[in-house]
Amino acid sequence: MPRPPQSDAAGDGGGVDPRIDEALDQIADGLIFFDRQWRYTYLNRSAERYLGLPADEVVGKKLGELFPGDPAESDFGQPLRRAMENREVTNARAYHATLDLWLETRSYPTVDGIAVHLRDVSDLERQRRELDEASQRAMRMSSLLDISNEAFITEDLEYRVTYWNSGAEQIYGWTRDEAVGRDIRELIYDDATRFEEPAATLAAAGRWSGEMRQRSKDGRSIIVACRWQAIVDDEGRPTSYFAVNSDVTALREQQEQQSRARRLESLGTLAGGIAHDLNNVLTPVLMSVQLLRTMQSAREQEELLNGMQSAITRGANMINQVLSFARGVEGARDAVHISRLIDELGTLTLAVLPKSIDVEIDLAAVPPLWGDATQILQVLVNLVTNARDAMPDGGTLRISVRQQQVKSSPEVPSVLEPGRYVTVTIEDSGLGMTPEVQSRIFEPFYTTKNPGDGTGLGLASSLAIAHSHGGYLQVLSELGVGSRFTLSLPAADEAQAVDAASSSNNGEVMRGHGELVLVIDDESSIRTIVSQALARNGYRTVEAKNGRDAMALLQEHAESVRLVFTDMMMPVMDGAATASYVLANHPGVAIVASSGLSASAAVDRAREAGVRHFISKPFTAETLLRTIRDALREESPSG
Numbered sequence: 001m002p003r004p005p006q007s008d009a010a011g012d013g014g015g016v017d018p019r020i021d022e023a024l025d026q027i028a029d030g031l032i033f034f035d036r037q038w039r040y041t042y043l044n045r046s047a048e049r050y051l052g053l054p055a056d057e058v059v060g061k062k063l064g065e066l067f068p069g070d071p072a073e074s075d076f077g078q079p080l081r082r083a084m085e086n087r088e089v090t091n092a093r094a095y096h097a098t099l100d101l102w103l104e105t106r107s108y109p110t111v112d113g114i115a116v117h118l119r120d121v122s123d124l125e126r127q128r129r130e131l132d133e134a135s136q137r138a139m140r141m142s143s144l145l146d147i148s149n150e151a152f153i154t155e156d157l158e159y160r161v162t163y164w165n166s167g168a169e170q171i172y173g174w175t176r177d178e179a180v181g182r183d184i185r186e187l188i189y190d191d192a193t194r195f196e197e198p199a200a201t202l203a204a205a206g207r208w209s210g211e212m213r214q215r216s217k218d219g220r221s222i223i224v225a226c227r228w229q230a231i232v233d234d235e236g237r238p239t240s241y242f243a244v245n246s247d248v249t250a251l252r253e254q255q256e257q258q259s260r261a262r263r264l265e266s267l268g269t270l271a272g273g274i275a276h277d278l279n280n281v282l283t284p285v286l287m288s289v290q291l292l293r294t295m296q297s298a299r300e301q302e303e304l305l306n307g308m309q310s311a312i313t314r315g316a317n318m319i320n321q322v323l324s325f326a327r328g329v330e331g332a333r334d335a336v337h338i339s340r341l342i343d344e345l346g347t348l349t350l351a352v353l354p355k356s357i358d359v360e361i362d363l364a365a366v367p368p369l370w371g372d373a374t375q376i377l378q379v380l381v382n383l384v385t386n387a388r389d390a391m392p393d394g395g396t397l398r399i400s401v402r403q404q405q406v407k408s409s410p411e412v413p414s415v416l417e418p419g420r421y422v423t424v425t426i427e428d429s430g431l432g433m434t435p436e437v438q439s440r441i442f443e444p445f446y447t448t449k450n451p452g453d454g455t456g457l458g459l460a461s462s463l464a465i466a467h468s469h470g471g472y473l474q475v476l477s478e479l480g481v482g483s484r485f486t487l488s489l490p491a492a493d494e495a496q497a498v499d500a501a502s503s504s505n506n507g508e509v510m511r512g513h514g515e516l517v518l519v520i521d522d523e524s525s526i527r528t529i530v531s532q533a534l535a536r537n538g539y540r541t542v543e544a545k546n547g548r549d550a551m552a553l554l555q556e557h558a559e560s561v562r563l564v565f566t567d568m569m570m571p572v573m574d575g576a577a578t579a580s581y582v583l584a585n586h587p588g589v590a591i592v593a594s595s596g597l598s599a600s601a602a603v604d605r606a607r608e609a610g611v612r613h614f615i616s617k618p619f620t621a622e623t624l625l626r627t628i629r630d631a632l633r634e635e636s637p638s639g
Contacts, residue, residue, distance in 0.1 A: 021429075030118035030359065031109070036084070040065040043115070050099060050118060067098055076103065083107035083114045093121060102126075151224075151245040155317055157238065159184045159199070171224070171247045173217030188214045190221070198228070202241065206230040210250065223249045335368040335492045336376060338401055338422055345380050345429075353384075356394025366403045366422045366432075370492035371469045379465050379473070382458040383426040383485050388431030390483060400428040404488060416472055420491040427484040433477040441475065511625075512538035517631060520544045520566040520578060526617075530565065533621045534628075547573025547581070554586060561589055563632055568595040568606060579609040590635040592627055 021044075024031055030047035034040060040058045048055055051066070058066065063077070079092035087109040095102050102125040102244040106117045153166035155161055172179075172188055184369055185192040194212055202208040208228045213221055225246045230238040343364060350359055369376065387397050404421045431443070442463045459473075466473040470490050477483035517539050521527045524545070531541040542557060544550035547570060554561060564582050568575035579591050593606040596617040606614045613631040 030116075030120075031187055032116045032118065033113065034063065034080075034084070034116070035113040038113075040066075047118060050101060050103070050120065052099070053472040055134050076105070079105060080107050080114060080116060083109055083116075093125075095125075126531075149246075151243070151247075153184070153243040153245065154218050155241045155243070157240065159241070161187065162240065168245070171216070171222070171245065172214075188216075188354065190215050198226070202228050202230060203238070204236070206232070206582060214245075222247055223252050225371070263389065310560055334370075334373065336367060336371055336373045338376075339363055340422065341373060341377050341380060342399065342401070344377060345384065350384065353388055353397070354394065357388065357391055357487075358394075358396045360396060360398045362398070362400040364400075364402050366401055367420065367491040369422050369469075369489050371489060372465075375465045376469075376489065379462040379487060380424065380426070382462045383487070386458065386485075387426055387428035387430065387483070390432075392431075394631045395429035395482070398425070400425045400427075403491070416488060417470065417490075421471065421488045422491050424487045424489075425484060426483065426487075430480040432481050432483055433475075434479055438475060442473075512628075513560040514538065514540060516542065516557060516560045517628065518542050518544065518550060518561050518564045520547065520550045520564065520570070520575070522546060522567065522570040526567070530624065533624060535623075537625055546570045547575070547578035550578055554582070554589075561586070563590040563592065563628060563635075565592045565594070565628065568593055576606070576609040579606065579611045583610045589629075589630040592631050 016129060023497050024044040025046075027044060028046060030050045031042070031044045032040065032047050032626070033042035039060060039062050041060075043051070043055050043058060048058075051058060053066075076092065076094045076096050079090035079251045082088060083090045084107075088498035090107045091105070092107075093102065093104045102122040104119045104121045108117070148167045148487065149170065151171045152163070152165040153161060153168055161179050161182050162185055163341070164176045165173070166176075168179065169175055169285050174182075174187065175283060176587045179187060185195050190213075198212065199208065207225060211223060211225050214224045216222055225248045227244045229242045231240045231242055233239050308323045342361065353359065365597055384397070384399075391397070400421050402425070404423045405548050406418050406421055421478070441459050443460065463473050466489065471488045473485065473487050475483060475485050512534065517534055519527050519534070519541050520543075522545050527543045527545070534541050542553050542561075544553050547566070550564070550566070551573075553563075564578070566575040568576075575593055575595070579593065582589055583589055590613075591611050592613045592615065593611045594615050594617055595606075595608075612634070613627055615627050
């Protein structure tokens with residue numbers, strides 16, 4: 001339907017050429033003319049639609065009549081005013097509250113006023129705002145993801161990284177800029193074949209979870225718990241992959257340490273049971289050898305007996321070493337001259353080294369150590385053996401001994417308490433170790449040797465022995481250059497050194513003078529050999545197989561028994577109960593206890609029962625006689 005003619009820009013009523021009017025009505029955008037008094041002089045159909053009014057109700061009215069207030073001062077009207085007053089083309093995009101539209105305007109000066117081109121951009125503005133809101137949500141989500149310690153990673157279907165959060169930077173070491181665009185298989189895998197099976201499951205099932213080894217930027221191997229998900233479109237087709245990865249390396253290492261601790265606890269229980277039985281077996285054998293030596297003088301027999309005694313003693317020492325590691329057993333503590341241990345080390349180990357290994361020994365004058373000679377020697381043997389294995393093609397082994405004074409200093413913290421120490425350094429020119437191997441060499445059961453060539457307990461037990469002595473064992477190594485182990489152990493104080501010297505100077509075994517000794521042990525072989533050893537050295541004996549039998553014998557020989565020698569573990573009535581009975585009912589009788597179990601645990605039980613003298617099985621006749629003489633002297637100082 002044709003519209004009535006509108007006034008022209010001059011307001012003379014001439015109207016707009018109908019053909020032009022018809023052409024302008026075909027334009028999808030609005031077009032409005034204002035004269036210089038801000039009266040509407042023309043608007044096309046699109047402009048009518050925007051205003052919601054027909055042209056005949058608008059033309060001739062002023063802008064302010066249709067829109068209350070001063071529309072020329074609004075965000076929508078100011079660009080129109082500049083065009084009118086400054087005669088310049090202006091552009092604007094603003095929200096028209098009355099019309100509830102976002103309009104984009106372009107105003108052109110005309111001879112009689114201005115022409116305003118209007119375009120409804122409400123849909124575009126809504127989309128822009130939705131995109132802005134989505135972008136802000138994404139930024140907020142990204143900020144939340146960056147708070148997490150977990151790695152959040154997105155990849156395209158070619159496994160190229162498209163998103164990499166701060167957690168991923170922390171776990172893998174690659175920055176976001178370094179990671180985005182990279183193939184994930186090249187970025188965090190040493191062996192890309194590890195990725196293939198999980199990736200196939202992800203592609204087929206849309207998800208995968210599990211643990212796998214991956215690699216950080218610095219080359220470290222890490223254990224990662226993975227949860228992967230395919231992102232699909234409306235038709236269920238994957239468009240990308242989303243991964244949540246957690247570094248569980250420390251957790252798994254802690255669990256492995258706990259597992260090792262449980263295995264060690266089981267090993268300790270097993271070793272304790274074996275040690276008890278085996279020590280009971282070795283005790284009569286060892287003492288029999290010593291008694292045989294006093295009965296035979298043939299040189300060949302003497303050599304055989306020496307070999308037997310040495311083998312038995314070393315077997316007993318091995319048992320104690322296993323117990324030291326498995327249960328943290330405290331060994332005997334005496335003044336130990338390191339030079340003598342080095343001499344013994346030469347006999348045991350250095351003499352049988354390959355000829356391709358040169359040995360250099362540098363011993364400085366040092367005070368004696370305070371510790372267990374057998375355990376310290378075992379550490380030295382372990383270190384020399386490892387040095388030998390590190391030089392399969394030969395090299396140089398250097399052993400040096402020095403005194404070290406450790407002082408307290410907050411600026412230079414030390415793992416050692418202040419005091420005097422003796423340090424033994426064993427250095428080789430062998431293969432050396434990587435930092436990763438160095439970080440694990442003291443772990444129980446860790447070994448780089450071939451199966452069957454090592455248990456992984458040598459350095460672990462060596463470190464345990466060093467710690468039990470109040471010392472430390474440290475390592476420095478460089479791959480292809482060699483390794484240096486430094487053992488630091490406390491030096492004996494003056495009183496300990498004097499006591500040890502006095503004991504050494506009074507080394508003869510003192511014989512008995514007919515004292516009656518009650519020997520109590522459930523092993524008949526041990527009772528027999530102990531009684532024989534005592535009888536040959538001036539003592540009289542009576543025997544009992546348990547504490548209950550011993551009580552009867554004590555009643556029978558109440559006036560004669562001077563000392564009770566008792567095993568700690570026996571059926572019917574054990575050594576602790578027997579010692580308690582003796583102390584309560586026969587306070588003048590001395591007590592010596594023995595056990596084939598771990599020394600520290602047995603000593604504690606004996607002390608709790610009031611026993612002050614204790615010897616571990618297997619023991620020599622000399623140790624037995626010396627301990628009995630000391631106990632008798634303590635009980636009767638005048639004797």
